[in-house]
Amino acid sequence: MRTFPIGGIHPHDNKEWSKDKAIEVLELPDEAKLPMVQHIGSPATPIVQKGDKVLTGQVIGQSTGFVSANIHSPISGTVTNVDMFPNGQGQRRMMVVIKREGDEWLETIDRTPDHKRECTLEPKEIIAKIKDAGIVGLGGAQFPTHVKLTIPDGQKAEVVVINGVECEPYLTSDYRTMLERAEMVLTGTEIVMRAVGVKRAVIGVENNKPDAIKHLREVIARDGYHGIEVMPLKMRYPQGGEKQLIAAVTGREVPPPPALPISVGAVVCNVSTCVAIYEAVQKNKPLIERVVTVTGKHLNSTHNYLARFGTPASRFFELAGIPEGDVKLLNGGPMMGRSVVDITAPLIKGCSGLTVITGAEAARGKELSCIKCAKCVSVCPMGLEPYLLSKLAKMQKWDMAEEHNTVDCIECGCCSYTCPSNLPLLDYIRIGKQTVSTIVRARAAANNKK
Amino acid sequence: MATRLFAAPSPHIHGGENTRRIMLDVILALVPALAVSTYVMGWRALFITGVAVAGCVVFEYIISRFLLKRGSTIGDLSAIVTGMLLAFNLPVGIPWWIVLIGAVVAIGVGKMTFGGLGCNPFNPALTGRIFLLIAYPVQMTDWTTNVPDTISGSTALAEVKYSTYDVAGNIVLDRMNLESVDFLGMFGGTMNGSLGEIASLALILGGLYLLWRKVITWHIPVAVLGTMAVFALCVALGIGGGALCYELPLFHILAGGALLGAIFMATDYSTSPMTHKGMLLYGVGIGLLTMIIRLWGAYPEGMSFAIFIMNAATPLINKYLRPKRFGTKK
Numbered sequence: 001m002r003t004f005p006i007g008g009i010h011p012h013d014n015k016e017w018s019k020d021k022a023i024e025v026l027e028l029p030d031e032a033k034l035p036m037v038q039h040i041g042s043p044a045t046p047i048v049q050k051g052d053k054v055l056t057g058q059v060i061g062q063s064t065g066f067v068s069a070n071i072h073s074p075i076s077g078t079v080t081n082v083d084m085f086p087n088g089q090g091q092r093r094m095m096v097v098i099k100r101e102g103d104e105w106l107e108t109i110d111r112t113p114d115h116k117r118e119c120t121l122e123p124k125e126i127i128a129k130i131k132d133a134g135i136v137g138l139g140g141a142q143f144p145t146h147v148k149l150t151i152p153d154g155q156k157a158e159v160v161v162i163n164g165v166e167c168e169p170y171l172t173s174d175y176r177t178m179l180e181r182a183e184m185v186l187t188g189t190e191i192v193m194r195a196v197g198v199k200r201a202v203i204g205v206e207n208n209k210p211d212a213i214k215h216l217r218e219v220i221a222r223d224g225y226h227g228i229e230v231m232p233l234k235m236r237y238p239q240g241g242e243k244q245l246i247a248a249v250t251g252r253e254v255p256p257p258p259a260l261p262i263s264v265g266a267v268v269c270n271v272s273t274c275v276a277i278y279e280a281v282q283k284n285k286p287l288i289e290r291v292v293t294v295t296g297k298h299l300n301s302t303h304n305y306l307a308r309f310g311t312p313a314s315r316f317f318e319l320a321g322i323p324e325g326d327v328k329l330l331n332g333g334p335m336m337g338r339s340v341v342d343i344t345a346p347l348i349k350g351c352s353g354l355t356v357i358t359g360a361e362a363a364r365g366k367e368l369s370c371i372k373c374a375k376c377v378s379v380c381p382m383g384l385e386p387y388l389l390s391k392l393a394k395m396q397k398w399d400m401a402e403e404h405n406t407v408d409c410i411e412c413g414c415c416s417y418t419c420p421s422n423l424p425l426l427d428y429i430r431i432g433k434q435t436v437s438t439i440v441r442a443r444a445a446a447n448n449k450k
Numbered sequence: 451m452a453t454r455l456f457a458a459p460s461p462h463i464h465g466g467e468n469t470r471r472i473m474l475d476v477i478l479a480l481v482p483a484l485a486v487s488t489y490v491m492g493w494r495a496l497f498i499t500g501v502a503v504a505g506c507v508v509f510e511y512i513i514s515r516f517l518l519k520r521g522s523t524i525g526d527l528s529a530i531v532t533g534m535l536l537a538f539n540l541p542v543g544i545p546w547w548i549v550l551i552g553a554v555v556a557i558g559v560g561k562m563t564f565g566g567l568g569c570n571p572f573n574p575a576l577t578g579r580i581f582l583l584i585a586y587p588v589q590m591t592d593w594t595t596n597v598p599d600t601i602s603g604s605t606a607l608a609e610v611k612y613s614t615y616d617v618a619g620n621i622v623l624d625r626m627n628l629e630s631v632d633f634l635g636m637f638g639g640t641m642n643g644s645l646g647e648i649a650s651l652a653l654i655l656g657g658l659y660l661l662w663r664k665v666i667t668w669h670i671p672v673a674v675l676g677t678m679a680v681f682a683l684c685v686a687l688g689i690g691g692g693a694l695c696y697e698l699p700l701f702h703i704l705a706g707g708a709l710l711g712a713i714f715m716a717t718d719y720s721t722s723p724m725t726h727k728g729m730l731l732y733g734v735g736i737g738l739l740t741m742i743i744r745l746w747g748a749y750p751e752g753m754s755f756a757i758f759i760m761n762a763a764t765p766l767i768n769k770y771l772r773p774k775r776f777g778t779k780k
Contacts, residue, residue: 247776421568
């Protein structure tokens, strides 16, 4: 069975807590807060004002520039505020606050339950619809999808790779999506294939999800989804990383930054993103909701909710019950998720799960000195030397950190996870990576001026 | 009690591996060899090991607490490993006070001077052993008390070595030299040698345990032993071939400190390279140097010196043999 070439770890997947919970539709929030940044790129501009009436699906934040994304109202009601509010990480961001009144949708949106498979749109029209719908990568990276699907001049897509790996421990939203919304995933995949002009797509799924592999294969055979193949992959973290997945599926390695997946002919989309693409293109439905896993060993109950964006995290924990004492609330899973410090923070596009782990589970051991065991080097999926990059960042040797390719780091956390001396390797590497990236950009800008 | 949210950057979980557990695994892996040595050589093997371990632990405690004035580091168990490995490199009949001197040099000079665990450029136990070999050459090569029944007071390596040269210094090695070698005994533990190097089978078992626990990878031991075997094979072919072709390689792998060195000493984390490529080069270097010293050097055994020299080359290997960057060809 295939997998990516170097590094990687095997954390316990902890999927058992929520994998058998069918997707439940969460009731609409009474108030939704919508950040104008829920994507990589420039923030959207709010185009509504306090007091405006909005319908479900209406644009409230206009994208600015190519790498940006529209924000739509996930509910109908009245705009009560347009101001700076803290996001999950406590950073103040521009948000539009809407108080819900009923549930009135834009008339252009097709709300009928029937599946619409046939798509005769031109690639350009498909990409325009995806852009209008504000779709970003729902696997967590939140990169605007229309940018990904716009193939740069001189390059050619050869294969669409659909990411159904979900290697992050605990999370099951993609798994439930593949089981319960397989038709949407597959039609979404066909649309992506059409948009980038390829005849072949591979859905990579790790072998800890045999039912998802079986179900997708059955639907493909039953409904005749030609050119789409399901490829089981050997379970190994971080297989869901874009470069790791491409290498696992195609055997080709994307060259170091700034090269993109298209340089090896691959276009990658997450399964949940495929559902959003299906809904946008076939049903005119913008991205206003997603499947989100609410999980953790110490919750009263675990769930996979289909929830509207803007729903406060606190609402999920009123339903699931949050343990007392010290807890870490994560937007995402325990390997790459981000700590949420404000429980009233809204659900955003990139949030595939809310994971709760206790203080004891998240406690970091006492830092000891590096014993040069080389375990961090052997688990690094990018072929870097984490012990060295961490030390260079600590010593602020940015030139040497750059020379040792610190910007290649995908922040998967395998190094910190593995370190027997409990060194916070990734904490330092992240600082080094950010600093070096800033230096590199500044240097490029200065060179451009010359 | 209320719920309190706290925050830190990812990753939020840890695999649970720790330094102490790694050191404990090494200690466990050394136990079978110690048991065989105690069975063959008597209680003195255990006594010498105890003196070395106690010496290393106490000296590390004293140095870290009273000289460096920082917390005690003996909890990581690495001093016990150093003590055991030091004892394994000594003849069992060595006076106990020489063992203590070895422990001071191993911990004091070999390890703590450089900042303790992970900072030492040379294997501490080897530093201790090489110091003793130079300072107390007579006691360090006195094997008479080793195995009660043996008449000869020298190791198999020394016997073969000193009968392989004629007066002019030319190699005259042929099958005759190896005829008296008891290969089965070398496996089981009845060959003459240092305290911990005699029980080949037990050392291999320990090595397999370390591989299974993922404490070490195969690269260094295989590179060291493979190089030695290939080297011995070439020598055997050069002087006539025949049965020597398998006897000589087997002899060199089983004799002396080859297994102890390849599995336990050369794999010491802080003194060996960080990448698999580097580990292979390092292992090949050790194998080559060992064979060169064994065949042409002044000493019958070259493992310690070979490891010591390659320890010195480790920073250079780390500088040049870096991992393959994802997305590049080499």
